[in-house]
Amino acid sequence: MADIAERDLDDLWNEFQAVVNMTSRELNDWLMTLSAGEDSEELPDQAGTRTGRGVLEILGKRRRDLTDDDIDVMREVVGIVTAERGTDDLDPSPGPADWRHRLMTVGHDPLKPLTSDDGYSRVDQR
Secondary structure, three states: OOOOOOHHHHHHHHHHHHHHOOOOOHOOOOOHHHOOOOOOOOOHHHHHOOHHHHHHHHOOHHHHHHOOHHHHHHHHHHHHHHHHHHOOOOOOOOHHHHHHHHHHOOOOOOOOOOOOOOOOOOOOOO
């Protein structure tokens, strides 16, 4: 894994978990929808952006199983959401459709609460 201090990794993991408020199923469905256009030649397992696919992989991992690439994706996602939403108010917020869709490609739906009281909003319901 990258040369990152344990505390910094903990902070990054927590920030990532806070800003990614879509379940892996929701994100996968969204990425598949984006790639389902008439001109699309995407393979189902390659649907969406590189970052979106990276988020899907991270959502299926434990913190101790992260790779250097995962850490880069987590930094990118936290940076994107922070740049678009700020750091103080991540409450559900409507906005232009293209803004929402851009955020959803990295696992953040601005219309959805960040976490439930138990902290498990991203866990798929089966």
